[in-house]
Amino acid sequence: MKLAMIFRTALVALLLALVIKPIWFTWAFAPLAPEKGPIIYERASLLSLSLSHLGLVSLASVAATLVAVTLAILVTRPAGAAFLPLSRTITNMGQTFPPVAVLALAVPALGFGTGPTLVALFLYGLLPIFENAITGFSTLPPATMEAARGLGLSRWQRLIRVEIPLALPVILTGIRLSVVIALGTATIGSTVAARTLGEVIIAGLLTHNTAYVLQGGLIVGLFAVLIYDALVQLEAMLVNKYSA
Amino acid sequence: MIEIDKISKTYDGVTAVDEVSMVVDTATITVIVGTSGSGKTTLLRMINRLVEPSSGEVRINGEATHTVAKTSLRRRIGYAIQGHGLFPHYTVARNIGTVPTLLDWSQEKIDTRVDELLDLFSMQPDKFRDRYPAELSGGQQQRVGVARALASRPDLLLMDEPFGALDPIIRAHAQKDLRHIQRTLGSTIMLVTHDMEEAIQLGDRVAVMDAGRLVQYGTPAEIIQQPATEFVAKMAGGVERPLRLLSLYPVSDIIEEGTAEGEPLDANTCLRDALSICLWSGRDVLPVVNEGVPAGRVTLAAIRARAEGPT
Amino acid sequence: MKSVRAAELRLSLPGLLLAALGFLALLAPFMTLAANRIVAGEGLTAWHLAGPDVTLPGLIAIVSGLILGLFAAWPKARLIGATLGLAGIVWLLSQSASPLLEGAGEYARVSPGLGFWCLLAVLMLVMADAITSLSPGPRTRIALLASMLGLLAIVLGTGLLSDLSIMQEYASRKDAFHAAALRHLTLAFGSLASATAIGIPLGILCYHGPRLRKIALPVLSFLQTIPSLAMFGIMIPLLGWVANSYPAAKAMGIAGVGFAPAFLALLLYSLLPVVANMVAGLQSTPEKARDAARGMGMTTWQLLMRVELPLGLPVILAGLRIALVQNIGLAVIAGLIGGGGFGTFVFQGLNQTATDLILLGALPTVALALTAAILMDVLVELTNPTPRKAS
Known part of the structure; x- marks a missing residue:
């Protein structure tokens, strides 16, 4: 466990250094850059790209979480049960749509820029959260639900005090999947002119500058891995809390 | 082996x-x-x-x-x-x-x-x-x-x-x-x-x-x-040991000559069941049949004797 | 009798929602007419497309399709409704394209508009929902899929839609399209095959060795986490270095850009679903059955081949399904690093802001992914080794 903490801290430090002081790594990327070409990406500050990237992902993920969980609550109530099969069909079919295709298809409808990226991230992000939230709400232990009813909790109280807390770990798993996909799709978003870290990689690909490609790839990869890891830890904490 | x-x-x-x-x-x-x-x-x-x-x-x-x-x-x-x-x-x-x-x-x-x-x-x-x-x-x-x-x-x-x-x-x-x-x-x-x-x-x-x-x-x-x-x-x-012991033996083990009143028992019934029937029907003696043919009788006293532990 | 009829006529709530969306979509522009392939077009609603001899049959088919989709108790009616509606939108599309183009200029283009796409989505959902309620067996599902694909092939093959802008894009780059399709399939299936060849033995080793499992599965899930563009990007210097250091590798066609990095990136992404599901599949054998098998004198190999693999097959195939669908989607990124595939059109289209070119890349990818998902789902069901419990 300790070793993992040291490793994590080192990766965070490496990521921060790559973002804030990219100039420190000139020696490492130099062999990959074209002769006399630029080594470190300087067309925009990596920090502002990172913030814009993460901002886009957080905005889309928060919105997707709110909408998906609300919808999942609705379709798992008796009144919304008629929509449950259709919801499952939509999530199953929707998730076979490649995220890149969703992004590309958003452009004809919405034009270039941050807008279509945000919409694509939001739409695609809904599905895993919705799917997991439905699973979470429909697989609650029946004995617990029966007890909650027996104790005289109202529907609303059952939802807030029992169902949501118990379904939370499963919902969080959905959010994690969604965030990881969003981080990746946002990277591709720079092909439709959204301001994200993908810009660095694309610039590298267009100018045959492998140093840019690796630089962008490393930063995005580290962000994804660390955020994923943080969310896994959060879930583990919650699960431990309930099973203790 | x-x-x-x-x-x-x-x-x-x-x-x-x-x-x-x-x-x-x-x-x-x-x-x-x-x-x-x-x-x-x-x-x-x-x-x-x-x-x-x-x-x-x-x-x-x-x-x-x-x-x-x-x-x-x-x-x-x-x-x-x-x-x-x-x-x-x-x-x-x-x-x-x-x-x-x-x-x-x-x-x-x-x-x-x-x-x-x-x-x-x-x-x-x-x-x-x-x-x-x-x-x-x-x-x-x-x-x-x-x-x-x-x-x-x-x-x-x-x-x-x-x-x-x-x-x-x-x-x-x-x-x-x-x-x-x-x-x-x-x-x-x-x-x-x-x-x-x-x-x-x-x-x-x-x-x-x-x-x-x-x-x-x-x-x-x-x-x-x-x-x-x-x-x-x-x-x-x-305390259930005597009953368990009785369940090991059939009535035929302690059958004796004679007759008795009431519903007869099969010779293969275990002694535990025989005791139960004695107690439930309030009888001290039960008639025994072997494959439908009267074969003698069994007494409550004999059943008791088989249930006694070592002294 | 009366109550039965009432139940039969009960309307389906999702059906109502979909029908409402469908009618709204009818109000949106069904097609757009543009002066050339780059500029934005002018939207035309369904009833303004052509004369009533064309629009009326189409509109009647669409409206009656949406209405048939309302009946909760008759999934067959809903299925027929969806088919009718789809026929209606295809009719409108095919019959109104050439009249619209007439006299609109040499470079004029007609393409399906927002209304068409929304209606398509709504009708597909009506169809999917109806099929879900019918819960057909695997063979029927295959037959349904085959007839859908067959109809699509007929519509495309007979040139019914050849006046549409996207089909003109296709016509002008037929060879490139076929090469891209072949490359896309090679990337998706080739990397899956390699991942299977590596993943199945690795999965068996992980299943038998908890230590290896504790290392391999987290490493693979971190690989899966890395954003696709970054992964494809990181492969470039890596393979470039391999190609420069080993002439033999270079001779085999391994290079920093193009097919090799895309293939490797897809391979790495596929490993997690293949290995994780392999382990989960093997673990799905009930502990008692495993104990009994060992107690009866099966060797580890016999246990694997006769009990664990057959019982785990659906889960193992589900892993391949995830990997395949994911690969078909991610192979689009190959277009960015010169790896070919449908992504080439998507990114060219994005660069030129040519919507039809984007669609020419994106639509086949989506269709391919959906088909693969349906086929693999059927396969998973067919390999289920235990019958459904008889009731």
Whole structure:
């Protein structure tokens, strides 16, 4: 466990250094850059790209979480049960749509820029959260639900005090999947002119500058891995809390 | 004949089975009984080497088990477990034919054997052969599990809590069936249970395990009448011991000349049931019939005498 | 009798929602007419497309399709309704394209508009929902899929839609399209095959060795986490270095850009679903059955081949399904690093702001992914080794 903490801290430090002081790594990327070409990406500050990237992902993920969980609550109530099969069909079919295709298809409808990226991230992000939230709400232990009813909790109280807390770990798993996909799709978003870290990689690909490609790839990869890891830890904490 | 010779098993310094020795006669049922953690299952699993003994050896008909390859040893020993462990993707016939298939029997010979066993367990072959385990009741699944263990006519049948997952009525029925089949086939069976009642009902000999050691090994009557330790006495039922003892003997053992009033008893009824009938109907004497023919009578006093413990 | 009829006529709530969306979509422009392939077009609603001899049959088919989709108790009616509606939108599309183009100029283009796409989505959902309630067996599902694909092939093959802008894009780059399709399939299936060849033995090893499992599965899930563009990007210097250091590798066609990095990136992404599901599949054998198998004298190999693999097959195939669908989607990124595939059109289209070119890349990818998902789902069901419990 300790070793993992040291490793994590080192990766965070490496990521921060790559973002804030990219100039420190000139020696490492130099062999990959074209002769006399630029080594470190300087067309925009990596920090502002990172913030814009993460901002886009957080905005889309928060919105997707709110909408998906609300919808999942609705379709798992008796009144919304008629929509449950259709919801499952939509999530199953929707998730076979490649995220890149969703992004590309958003452009004809919405034009270039941050807008279509945000919409694509939001739409695609809904599905895993919705799917997991439905699973979470429909697989609650029946004995617990029966007890909650027996104790005289109202529907609303059952939802807030029992169902949501118990379904939370499963919902969080959905959010994690969604965030990881969003981080990746946002990277591709720079092909439709959204301001994200993908810009660095694309610039590298267009100018045959492998140093840019690796630089962008490393930063995005580290962000994804660390955020994923943080969310896994959060879930583990919650699960431990309930099973203790 | 199975000889278990000073067999032990230690896991990370903890002794699960401690120098157990016992001899099991051919064509008998031996029941190993104990609480959970007593080492009874480990002892059983060392016989087919699902668990390798730390020391000691097992000999089957004189041949030490560690001299035979594990898999061929196991193919010679039947194995039935709690909850049956049937293969969900095999039909009943393929499940029963598992070991014969491993032994490369011809398909024709396997088919004949499967039908024979289904008949023996009163399951019509035509009806059950092609069903899947999920399509059977709990009792039927358990019977298929035992039939599968018997398929290759093994020298020895090991059973680990075979009736553990059954409800009481089906369980009693399955125990009776097993007894009957064992008598018919003359099989040698070693069975593990935590239930002393089952041990006394089924066993020709009963081995009581406690904390990894064999504390007593004897006939059911010996276990009840002369428990070797406090622990065995408690396992044997404490205040219920006289009733358990009575359940071991049929009325025919203490039949006497004479007649009596009222509904007659069959000579094969156990004394425990005879006592019950005496008490319930308020009679001191019951008439006895053997296959419908009057055979004498049995008295409450005689039943009482058989229930007395050692003084 | 009366109550039965009432139940039969009960309206389906999702059906109502979908019908409402469908009618709204009818109000949106069904097609757009543009002066050339780059500029934005003018939207035309369904009833303004052509004369009533064309629009009326189409509109009637669409409206009656949406209405048939309302009946909760008759999934067959809903299925027929969806088919009718789809026929209606295809009719409108095919019959109005050439009249619209007439006299609109040499470079004029007609393409399906927002209304068409929304109606398509709504009708597909009506169809999917109806099929879900019918819960057809695997063979029927295959037949349904085959007939859908067959109809699509007929519509495209007979040139019914050849006046549409996207079909003109296709016509002008037929060879490139076929090469891209072949490359896309090679990337998706080739990397899956390699991942399977590596993943199945690795999965078996992980299943038997908890230590390896504890290392391999987290490493693979971290790989899966890395954003696709970054992964494809990181492969470039890596393989470039391999190609420069080992002439033999270079001779085999391994290079920093193009097919090799895309293939490797897809391979790495596929490993997690393949290995994780392999382990989960093998673990799905009930412990009792495994104990019984060992107790009856099966060797480890016999246990694997006769019990664990057959019982785990649906889960193992589900892993391949995830990997395949994911690969088909991610192979689009190959277009960015010169790896070919449908992504080439998507990114060219994005660069030129040519919507039809984007669609030419994106639509086949989506269709391919959906088809693969349906086929693999059927396969998973067919390999289920235990029958459904008889009731």
